[in-house]
Every structure is written in structure tokens, then in C-alpha cells.
Amino acid sequence: MPKLSRREFLQALAAGMGAVIADQFLVACGQKETPLQAPLPTTSLASASQTGTPQPTPTPDASETAPGPEPTDLPTSTPQPAPDLVVARHGEPQMLVQQALAPFGGLAAFVPTGANVVIKPNICVGYHTYEYAATTNPWVVGALVKLAFGAGAASVRVMDNPFGGLPEAAYAKSGIKDQVEAAGGEMVVMSNLKFVEVELPNPLSLKRTRIYDDILKADVVINVPIAKHHNLAGLTLGMKNLLGAIHQRSPLHARLGENLTDLATLIRPALTVIDAVRVLRKHGPTGGDLRDVDQLDTLIVSPDIVAADSYAASLFDTQPMDLSYIQAGVQAGLGRADLENLHIEEIDLA
Amino acid sequence: MPERRKPARRPKNRWVLARKTLQTLALAAFLTLFVAAGRAGWGQELAPLVMRIDPLAVLAHLLSSRIFLAGSALALIPVLLGLMAGRAWCGWLCPLGTLLDVFSLSGWRQALQGSAVNERQAQWDALRSLKYGLLLTTLFAAFLGNLTLLIFDPLTLLLRSLTASLWPMLDQVLTALEMALYRLPLLSEPVAQFDAWIRPRLLPAEPLYYRAAWLFAAVFLGIILLNLLAPRFWCRYVCPLGALMGLLAKFSLLRRRVTSDCKTCTLCTRACPTGAIDPTKGYASDPGECTLCLDCLEACPRDATRFTPRLPEITWHSYDPGRREALAAIGAGIAALALLRSDALSKREHPYALRPPGARENNLLEKCLRCGACMRACPTSALQPSLAESGVEGLWTPVLIPRLGYCDYACNACGQICPVEAIPALDLADKRQQVIGKAYLDQDRCLAWSDHVDCIVCEEMCPLPEKAISLSEEPVPGEQRTILLPHVDRQACIGCGICEYKCPLNGQAAIRIYVPEAQVAL
Numbered sequence: 001m002p003k004l005s006r007r008e009f010l011q012a013l014a015a016g017m018g019a020v021i022a023d024q025f026l027v028a029c030g031q032k033e034t035p036l037q038a039p040l041p042t043t044s045l046a047s048a049s050q051t052g053t054p055q056p057t058p059t060p061d062a063s064e065t066a067p068g069p070e071p072t073d074l075p076t077s078t079p080q081p082a083p084d085l086v087v088a089r090h091g092e093p094q095m096l097v098q099q100a101l102a103p104f105g106g107l108a109a110f111v112p113t114g115a116n117v118v119i120k121p122n123i124c125v126g127y128h129t130y131e132y133a134a135t136t137n138p139w140v141v142g143a144l145v146k147l148a149f150g151a152g153a154a155s156v157r158v159m160d161n162p163f164g165g166l167p168e169a170a171y172a173k174s175g176i177k178d179q180v181e182a183a184g185g186e187m188v189v190m191s192n193l194k195f196v197e198v199e200l201p202n203p204l205s206l207k208r209t210r211i212y213d214d215i216l217k218a219d220v221v222i223n224v225p226i227a228k229h230h231n232l233a234g235l236t237l238g239m240k241n242l243l244g245a246i247h248q249r250s251p252l253h254a255r256l257g258e259n260l261t262d263l264a265t266l267i268r269p270a271l272t273v274i275d276a277v278r279v280l281r282k283h284g285p286t287g288g289d290l291r292d293v294d295q296l297d298t299l300i301v302s303p304d305i306v307a308a309d310s311y312a313a314s315l316f317d318t319q320p321m322d323l324s325y326i327q328a329g330v331q332a333g334l335g336r337a338d339l340e341n342l343h344i345e346e347i348d349l350a
Numbered sequence: 351m352p353e354r355r356k357p358a359r360r361p362k363n364r365w366v367l368a369r370k371t372l373q374t375l376a377l378a379a380f381l382t383l384f385v386a387a388g389r390a391g392w393g394q395e396l397a398p399l400v401m402r403i404d405p406l407a408v409l410a411h412l413l414s415s416r417i418f419l420a421g422s423a424l425a426l427i428p429v430l431l432g433l434m435a436g437r438a439w440c441g442w443l444c445p446l447g448t449l450l451d452v453f454s455l456s457g458w459r460q461a462l463q464g465s466a467v468n469e470r471q472a473q474w475d476a477l478r479s480l481k482y483g484l485l486l487t488t489l490f491a492a493f494l495g496n497l498t499l500l501i502f503d504p505l506t507l508l509l510r511s512l513t514a515s516l517w518p519m520l521d522q523v524l525t526a527l528e529m530a531l532y533r534l535p536l537l538s539e540p541v542a543q544f545d546a547w548i549r550p551r552l553l554p555a556e557p558l559y560y561r562a563a564w565l566f567a568a569v570f571l572g573i574i575l576l577n578l579l580a581p582r583f584w585c586r587y588v589c590p591l592g593a594l595m596g597l598l599a600k601f602s603l604l605r606r607r608v609t610s611d612c613k614t615c616t617l618c619t620r621a622c623p624t625g626a627i628d629p630t631k632g633y634a635s636d637p638g639e640c641t642l643c644l645d646c647l648e649a650c651p652r653d654a655t656r657f658t659p660r661l662p663e664i665t666w667h668s669y670d671p672g673r674r675e676a677l678a679a680i681g682a683g684i685a686a687l688a689l690l691r692s693d694a695l696s697k698r699e700h701p702y703a704l705r706p707p708g709a710r711e712n713n714l715l716e717k718c719l720r721c722g723a724c725m726r727a728c729p730t731s732a733l734q735p736s737l738a739e740s741g742v743e744g745l746w747t748p749v750l751i752p753r754l755g756y757c758d759y760a761c762n763a764c765g766q767i768c769p770v771e772a773i774p775a776l777d778l779a780d781k782r783q784q785v786i787g788k789a790y791l792d793q794d795r796c797l798a799w800s801d802h803v804d805c806i807v808c809e810e811m812c813p814l815p816e817k818a819i820s821l822s823e824e825p826v827p828g829e830q831r832t833i834l835l836p837h838v839d840r841q842a843c844i845g846c847g848i849c850e851y852k853c854p855l856n857g858q859a860a861i862r863i864y865v866p867e868a869q870v871a872l
Contacts (some may be wrong), residue, residue, distance in 0.1 A: 126760040127813055164813055164848060165760045166729050168550055169390065173760060189555055191545050192525070193532050231821050231834060232806045250807055250854040288815030 082109070083345040084336075085302035085311055091349030093139035093277050096299035100273075101147065103345045110270045110303065111220050113152030118218035119144055119185070120269070122225045122241050123160040124285050126170030133278035134287035135174035136226045140275045140299065142179030144222055149184055156185040157214065160244045164286065188214070195247040200266055204332060205258035210247035215267060223269035223305065227276045227312045229284035229292075232256065235316055236285050237309040238272040239264050239325045257324030261332045264305050272308040274300040276315055306335025307342055314339070363648040369441065373448040380445040384512055385552055387726050387767060394727055394767050401769035404505045405429050406485070406591040407719045410492035411770050415717045419770060429598065436599030440585055440592050441641025446504040446573075447585055451623070455577045462578060470625040471580055475669050477587045478639065482671035485593035486679030487686075494687055495716045498743050503719070504584075504591050507569070510722040510746060514560035514735055515567035521553050558731040559754055566735075581623040586639065596638035597671075603659045606635045606646070611654035621649035636667055695741040701864050703739040704750040704845065706764045707757060707784035708774040710866070715740070717772035718747045724764035724773055730755030732847065733764060748773075750786055752847025752863050757786060759813035759846060787845030787863035789818065789838045795860035802826045802833050808849035808861050809836050818842035819849060819861075836861070 004012070080103070088100035101107050111117055121136035128134050141158060148156045158180045162170040167189045171177040177187045194213040200206055215221055225241035232253060233240050239260040243249045245267060252259040276298040280287045287293070296315060302308040306329040310320035320326045320337040330337045383400055386393020398421065401407050408425035412418055428439050440447050488499040500506055532541045549555050560566070576583035585592050612633055619627045626639035627646060635646075646655050666672070671679075690696070705714055706724055725733045725748055732755030735746040748764070750757060762781040765773045776784065789808075797803040809819040821834040838861070845863045853859035 125813065126758070163852070164756075164811065165758045166550070167555060169729075169760060188546070189550060191542065191549060192556065193528055193542060193545050231809055232804060250852065253805055253807060253854070254803055256804070283815060283817050285810060286813050286817075288813070292815075 081343065084304060084342040085300065085307050086345045086347065087311065088299045088301075088347040088349060090297050093137050093275075093299070094143040095349055096277070096297070097140055097143035097147065097273070097301075099347050099349060100299045100301040103347075104301070104303075106151065107144070107147040107271075108151035110222070111148050111151040111153050114154045115148075115152070115219035116217075117148045117153045117156045117220045117222065118215050119148070119156060119158045119180075119222045119224055120215065120241060120244060121158060121160055121174075121176055121275075122236070122244070123162055123167075123170050123174050123176060124164070124244075125162055126165030126167075126173045127286060128288055129173060130175050131278065131293070132287045132290065133226060133228060133280040133293045134285060135170075136176065136224050137275045137277045138175035138179040140273065140277065141176050141224055142183045142185075144224060144273065145180050145183035145185035148220075148222070153220075156180075156183075157188045157218075158185055159188040159190050159212070159214070161190050161212075161246075163249075192247075198266070200262050203258075203262040204328065205255045206252065206262035209252075209263075211263075211266070212245045212247075215245045220271075221267055221269040223267075223272045225272070225274055226279070227274050227300075227315060228280035228287070229282055229316075231284075233325065234318060234323045235309075235313060237312045237323075238269075238274055238305045239309055239329060242267055242269070257326075257328030260325040261328040261334055264329065264334055265332070269305060271301065271303055272305045274308050274312045276300060276312060279315065281316070304335040306330060306337055307339070310337040310339055311344070363644060366644050366648050369642075369644060372442050373451070376443045377445045377448045380508075381512075384509065384517075384726070387723065388517075388552075388554065389550060390763060394763055397723055397727070397767050398769035399424065400509070401505060401719055401721050401723065403428060404503060404591065405432075406488070406503050406594050407500060407506065407721070407770075409594075410488055410497055410500055411717060411719060413489060413492040414495050414497050415713075415770070417717075417771075421769070428595070432595045432598030433601055433603070435604040435642055436602035436637045436640060437592065437595045438604075438642040439595050440589075441643040444504055444585075444591070446508045446589075447582065447641070449508070450574065450577060450582050450584060453574045453577065454581055454623075455574070456581065459578050459581070470619050470622070470627065470629070472625075472628075472630075474580065474587070475667075478667075478669035479671065479675060480587050481589055481593035481596070482669075483675055483679055483682075484588065485590040485597075486671060486676055487682045488590050490679050490683040491687065494683060496683075496687055496690070496743065497716065497718060497720070498686075498690075498745060499590070501720050501746055502588070502590050503721075504589055506719055506721040507573070509726070510720070510735070511566045511570035513566075513722045513726040515563045515565075516570070518558050518560060518563060519567070521557055524548075524553065525557060554729075560725070560731065561734050561751070561754070562737060580625065582641075585641065586624050599637040599640070600664050601662050602637055603662060604642070604657055605637055605660050605662070606640055606642075607656045607658055607660070608633045609654045609656060611652045612650075613652060613654075615651065617649045617651065618646035618655060621645040636665075637662075638667070638670065690741065690743045693741050693743070695743075699865055700739040700741075702749070702751075702862075703736070703744075703865055704752070704787045704847070704863060706733055706748050706750065706773045707762070707781045707786055708765060708776050709748070709772060710786075712772065712774050714747060714772050715744055717770055718744075719770055719772070720746045721769065722746070722748075723767045723769060724748045727763040727767040728755065729761055729763065730758055730851075732756050732851075750847060750863075752850035753859060754851075756848035756851040757846040759848075782844070785844050785866045786847070788840050788866050789843045789845065789847075789849055789861050789863050791836060791838050792858075792860045792862065795855060795858070796836065797855065797860065798833055798835050799860075802829075804833065805854060806834050806836065807852050807854055809834075811848045811852045813846060813848060814842060814844065816842060818844070 083103050086100045086103050088096040121141050123135045145156045171187050180187050195210040196213045198211050199208045223238050225238050228236055230236040242263045276296045278293050278295050282292040300308050300311050313320045326337050383397050387397035402421045402424045405425040405428050408422040528541055531537045573584050624639050626635040732750050733748040734751045736744050736749040739749045762778050765775045793799040797805040809821050812819045818839045819836050823832045824835055826833050847863045849861045850859040850863055
């Protein structure tokens with residue numbers, strides 16, 4: 001390597017810095033684009049419906065890292081109108097995922113070939129294992145990763161932004177890291193670098209915020225909350241789970257319903273999968289006492305985030321419209337809460 | 351531009367080459383352990399070794415706590431090394447010594463003092479006793495249960511400077527660079543990949559902040575700048591660990607010897623970085639000052655300098671400690687302690703002197719080495735160097751500052767990394783029981799209580815399974831709505847501080863952690 005003199009080094013450094021600074025101005029000028037345009041909500045994204053036959057159920061509690069059976073999309077040729085929402089009950093988590101997706105035609109109905117998929121579970125703290133129902137069931141997330149690859153996804157990244165503890169520690173503690181990596185997915189620690197300032201078009205309340213670039217740019221976002229108690233929100237479900245995509249979330253607690261509606265409109269997850277395998281009925285969102293946990297072995301799947309949240313509310317004997325964000329979401333046309341008018345398919349695997 | 355720098359001089363002597371190689375390796379190992387200590391795993395398991403190998407820290411801790419930790423037997427290695435090869439520790443291993451060699455500032459020093467300067471600087475010889483005085487006072491104060499002076503231990507000093515200023519500075523520079531480059535469309539992907547690789551592997555995912563970070567940088571810079579006065583000024587005149595090794599060196603076997611081939615050319619005197627070679631004594635050197643760097647060996651044109659093992663012949667110099675210095679150290683120690691005991695903090699504890707989990711009950715002050723390992727391991731940088739909270743006596747001991755970070759309910763790293771169990775090594779279940787402090791709510795500032803704003807952040811964040819913060823639903827006066835008001839269950843609260851950390855108010859939080867109980871006699 002030729003030796004640089006100090007002067008040559010400084011010249012090169014100055015040129016480099018100059019280029020970077022100049023580019024900052026150019027980039028800043030170029031950023032006067034129109035704000036992000038969100039497409040209108042649709043509640044019938046699913047194409048032809050398909051049904052599947054059950055496979056032997058895994059036993060996730062036997063060993064935390066035991067690989068379950070391969071979840072697969074099971075295509076059949078029976079055409080049926082796609083449901084608005086599917087509830088699957090009484091099965092092992094992986095089977096619940098597989099069976100609940102079947103009426104939509106499998107995850108392929110939401111994940112096009114070559115898509116970059118982001119899955120957003122709820123990993124709010126790194127304090128407890130999944131049995132405490134503070135974090136999403138790892139086998140639910142693992143099955144979704146597997147199915148997304150089965151549908152031809154180019155990449156599947158799983159991420160959340162815990163408010164208590166370090167992300168990498170929380171990922172491991174929740175058991176989600178093991179399941180995601182076993183399924184070939186990537187567990188991503190969210191980087192400060194990628195929280196980009198976004199101006200929301202026609203917001204109810206949230207005019208601008210810093211939101212995670214990968215979630216904004218993903219082809220498909222799958223929202224996988226766990227259903228649990230939360231004193232201010234009432235319950236934390238699909239819409240509230242999206243707070244993890246935000247850099248500074250505490251300002252959003254005032255006018256929570258409107259803010260969450262704006263956020264859901266911006267992120268627009270293709271699918272919301274509510275994990276109610278175990279639900280936390282008290283002392284949420286952090287939990288820590290097994291007496292507060294109920295095992296319901298239930299999974300709710302819908303492309304309509306408001307409908308999914310509304311159905312999940314019924315598991316807690318809560319009227320959907322009593323939850324501020326469901327009310328705001330319905331009023332803004334984000335989704336529907338009139339469960340009686342929705343096409344709901346209930347599957348019992350018992 | 352004229353060539354000002356001399357071409358890099360390759361050591362002619364293979365022993366000098368070996369010394370420089372070992373110095374580099376030791377510094378690299380020290381830095382590797384420092385970096386790795388920032389993350390759970392092998393780094394945090396091995397990090398305690400650094401302080402346990404430091405004989406000054408181990409001896410002072412032993413005198414003060416009257417506890418001998420098995421792991422501290424490591425410190426016998428440098429002691430044995432000292433008995434065999436004197437201050438070779440200083441010349442061959444000490445990371446601060448190596449940094450002082452790297453940043454020797456010799457060019458500037460010569461420009462300031464003129465090239466004719468005799469680096470022996472005999473007129474400053476009296477100053478050499480400063481380090482012995484510091485050593486004796488440190489040890490005597492330790493005997494009385496005070497470890498404040500360990501802030502002058504070179505390893506604690508370097509670790510603290512790295513933790514609280516140099517490493518966060520590097521992180522800030524790199525972050526700014528990443529941010530700038532990430533905005534360039536072509537570079538954003540590689541920058542993101544670099545960032546994903548380096549965080550949290552080497553650098554923290556979230557930036558770390560330390561109080562008075564400038565102070566640590568200033569102390570470090572000051573020690574480097576002392577090189578302008580004399581090469582390795584710190585090692586010659588100040589370093590108490592160097593003094594300890596210097597006392598051992600009185601008995602060391604491997605010594606410098608000048609043969610009759612010496613033609614008194616003074617080259618060795620000029621080469622010696624610690625000015626240990628005395629032309630008035632036939633170019634003999636004081637083993638208590640010689641770091642065995644072997645620069646004299648290389649400088650000698652006539653091969654008249656030898657390092658050979660010999661039975662020690664103990665000589666005392668004017669600056670060596672004697673009865674007078676020992677008495678002065680005892681006096682200084684007693685006076686300083688009396689002064690510290692007269693401080694108001696001795697009567698009434700500082701209300702925010704929150705200690706790491708389990709450390710308060712463990713008499714932290716008489717065990718803590720001030721090495722800052724706990725602050726390095728704390729993932730939220732909740733552990734901060736104490737400034738006002740424990741006065742001069744507890745300067746730079748760890749305190750938890752909830753407004754800067756909280757004690758992670760799933761973390762017990764500080765107790766695991768503490769090299770002397772000043773913070774007890776509790777398992778996670780035990781650590782969760784430790785009362786760091788107690789939360790008190792300021793209803794005048796609380797958004798919910800005072801302004802009727804829907805905010806339950808403190809309750810939401812409370813990590814306890816039963817929650818130490820409960821909410822009551824109350825009607826809002828004059829309005830058709832209710833509000834949830836937080837209440838603290840003081841019995842249950844462990845003072846982890848996440849409520850104070852996350853409180854959305856600007857400035858002081860509306861909920862604050864105070865020391866758990868009043869320590870004043872009523």
C-alpha cells in the first residue's frame with residue numbers, strides 16, 4: 001500500500017466530508033415529496049378460499065426448542081367466499097395458525113411470491129417466558145415465518161421494540177428468537193438509524209412521528225399481537241401492538257384511539273393474527289403472575305385489524321366499542337366492529 | 351512539504367521488540383475485555399479478571415473489607431513478577447503505561463523544552479515520593495475502611511475514562527457518521543448492514559449517556575498532557591500502583607548493570623523514559639523507577655548495559671519512602687477521614703444515593719474499587735458515577751439515576767461483573783427482591799392527578815407481577831368522564847426506577863425514587 005502523507009490524507013478526508021455534506025443538502029432538497037399515500041382499507045383481501053386437513057399436533061410445552069411439524073399451506077380446490085375473520089380454537093399453536101389461515105387460501109393469499117415480509121409480534125418486555133402471556137406465543141410466530149417462506153417470501157424479518165430490557169435479551173427470553181430462527185427467519189434488533197420521520201396524510205391526531213423504515217417499506221406486514229390486559233387501552237390487541245413501530249411512544253398515550261387509528265392507517269398490516277393461546281387478564285401489559293393467565297388456545301385471524309381486535313375484545317367480555325381505538329378505527333373507516341354482520345368462520349380443532 | 355517525521359524506527363533489539371509486542375497484546379486484551387464487558391456473555395464473565403490482577407486494588411480491598419476473595423489470588427502474579435523483574439509490569443503490561451508510550455508527545459515536549467533537555471530531570475526527583483505518599487495514604491485509608499484513593503489506580507482510571515467518556519464519544523461519532531451516510535440512497539443499505547453487524551455486538555443499540563462525561567475525558571487527557579513535562583510523568587511521579595511495584599522492585603532479581611565498557615556518553619540517560627539512570631552514580635539506575643523497557647539496551651552504542659539476575663542489593667534514595675513518609679501518610683489519612691466524617695452527608699444520607707441492587711446492605715463504600723465495571727455492564731446506563739450523592743468519599747462509586755436509566759427487571763449484570771462483590775452476585779430471582787429505593791408520587795406534577803390527562807405510564811411500566819403502582823378510577827370534577835389516578839404501594843416497590851425513567855413529564859419526573867429508609871437517628 002502506498003504511504004499517504006498527512007497532507008494527502010487530510011485532502012482525501014476533506015473531499016470525502018465535503019461530498020457527504022453536499023449530499024446531505026441534495027438529499028434534503030429531494031425530500032420535499034408528497035407525504036405517504038395510504039391505500040384505502042379493504043376487508044376482503046383474500047382470494048379463493050381453501051381448506052385443509054389437520055395434521056398431528058405438536059406439543060410445544062414439552063421442550064421450548066423442539067421443532068414442531070412443518071406448517072404448510074394446504075391448497076384445495078373448493079371455492080368459497082373468503083371470510084372476513086377466522087377463529088380457530090383448541091389446538092396446538094402451529095395448527096391454529098395453519099387452520100385459521102386455510103379458509104383465506106393460506107398465507108399465500110396475503111404474501112405474494114418474492115415479498116419482503118415483516119412480522120411484528122408483541123415482545124414488550126424481556127422479563128418473562130411466553131407462559132406468562134406478556135409476549136406473543138413463539139410457535140405462532142414460528143409457524144407464520146414458515147408459512148411465509150412456503151408462500152414464496154423472499155425474506156421474513158421479525159422485530160419489536162421492547163420498552164423494558166434489551167431487545168436481544170427479550171427476543172431470547174420470549175422464546176420467539178428460537179422459533180423464528182428455526183423457521184429460517186431473521187430476528188432483527190431495531191436500529192435507531194432506521195426510525196425515519198414521517199408526515200402522516202390527513203391524520204386524526206398523529207401529524208408526524210418517527211417510525212421504523214423496514215416496517216414502512218415491507219411488502220407485507222403481519223401483525224401478531226398477544227391479547228392482554230392494559231389499564232389505559234383496556235386491552236392491548238392488534239392496533240396497540242403497532243406502537244412498537246414508533247420511536248417515541250409515550251406522547252401517543254393521550255388521544256390513544258385516534259393515534260392508533262392513524263398508525264394503523266399508515267402501516268396497514270396485510271394481516272392481523274391475534275394470539276389468544278394464553279391471555280393475560282390482569283397486571284398487563286407486563287404480567288409475571290401465572291394466576292393472571294388463562295389458556296384459551298385460540299387464534300383470531302383477519303385482514304381487518306379493527307375486526308380482529310373487536311372479536312378479541314369479546315374474549316374479555318368487553319364491548320368492542322368500549323375500546324377507544326376500535327371506536328376511532330370504525331369512525332375513520334379503518335375497519336369494522338359489527339361482528340354480527342361479518343362473515344366469521346369458527347374452527348374447532350378439539 | 352519537508353519530511354518532518356523520522357521514519358518509523360524498528361527496534362534493533364529483539365527484547366525491545368518483544369516488549370512492544372507484549373505491550374500491544376496486553377493493551378489489546380484489556381480493550382477487548384472492556385468492549386466485551388458491555389454485553390452479556392463471556393465478556394462479562396471474564397471482565398472481573400482485570401481488576402483482580404491489580405495488586406493495589408486487591409490489597410486495598412483486602413485491608414478495607416477484611417475479606418479475601420479467592421479470585422483475587424490472581425494479583426499474586428504481578429507481585430511475583432515484581433519480585434523477579436521489578437516494575438516490568440509498568441513497562442511491559444500496564445495498559446495506561448502503554449497508552450502513555452503511544453501518546454508520548456515527545457515532539458511537542460522537545461519543542462516546549464528545547465532539544466537539549468536532560469530527560470533525567472534530577473531537579474524533580476523529590477516529586478517521585480508523591481507516588482509513594484499516595485500509595486501509603488491509600489493503604490492506610492483502606493485499613494480505616496476507605497477506598498476513595500483507588501480513583502488514582504491506573505486500571506480503575508482507564509476503565510472509568512473508557513466507560514464514561516471515550517467509548518460513548520466513539521459511539522456518538524460513529525452514529526453521526528452512520529446517520530449522515532444512511533441518508534444517501536446508494537449507501538443506506540450497506541450502512542444499515544454495517545449498523546446491524548456492529549450493534550448490539552460491539553456498540554450499544556441505544557446511545558449511553560454519563561454524567562460529567564467531560565470530567566473523565568479531562569482527567570485522561572490531563573494525564574496524557576503531563577507527558578509534556580516529562581515522559582511517563584504519571585508513572586514516575588503519581589501512579590500508586592507504580593509505587594507498589596517500585597517497592598517490590600527493591601527486592602527484584604533482574605537488574606540493570608553497567609559494565610566497564612561504558613564511556614559515559616549519556617545516551618542511555620536520554621533514552622530512559624522514566625529518568626531512572628543517574629549519571630552522578632555511574633549511570634546506575636534505580637530499580638524502583640526502572641520499568642525494564644530496555645530502551646537503554648538499545649541506545650547503548652557499546653553494549654555496556656546488561657540486564658542480569660542478581661541477588662538484590664537494596665538501596666534507598668532520597669525520594670524513597672521512610673518513617674517520615676509513613677507517618678505523614680498516616681496523618682494525612684486520619685485528617686482526610688476526619689474531614690469526610692465531618693461532612694453533612696455523614697449525618698443525613700443524600701436522598702438520591704440509590705445503590706445498585708443489594709449493594710447498600712453490603713457496605714458498598716468500603717468494598718467498591720471505583721473501577722466502573724458495573725456502569726459498563728449496566729445495559730440502560732442507569733448506573734452512573736456518583737458526584738454529589740456520596741460526596742468526595744464516594745466519588746465515582748455507582749449510583750442509580752432513574753432519570754437516565756432504569757434497573758432492568760431481567761438483568762443482574764452489575765452484581766455478576768463486580769470484581770470484588772461490592773455489588774453482591776445475586777441470581778435474578780434474588781436481585782428482583784432487592785430494594786434499591788422507594789417511589790414517591792408528586793401529585794402536583796403528575797399529569798393524571800394535576801391536569802386530568804390520561805396517563806398511566808408509570809403503572810404500565812411497573813415490572814412487578816402484582817404492580818407496585820395501582821390505579822383508582824375517579825370522576826373528573828366538572829366533566830362527564832373519569833380518570834385513572836396512580837398510587838404507589840410502598841411496601842411492594844423495589845425502586846427499579848422505570849416509572850421515573852418513563853414518566854413523560856419534562857424535567858423532573860412526577861414520580862421519583864428515594865433512598866429506601868432514613869438513616870438518621872431520631
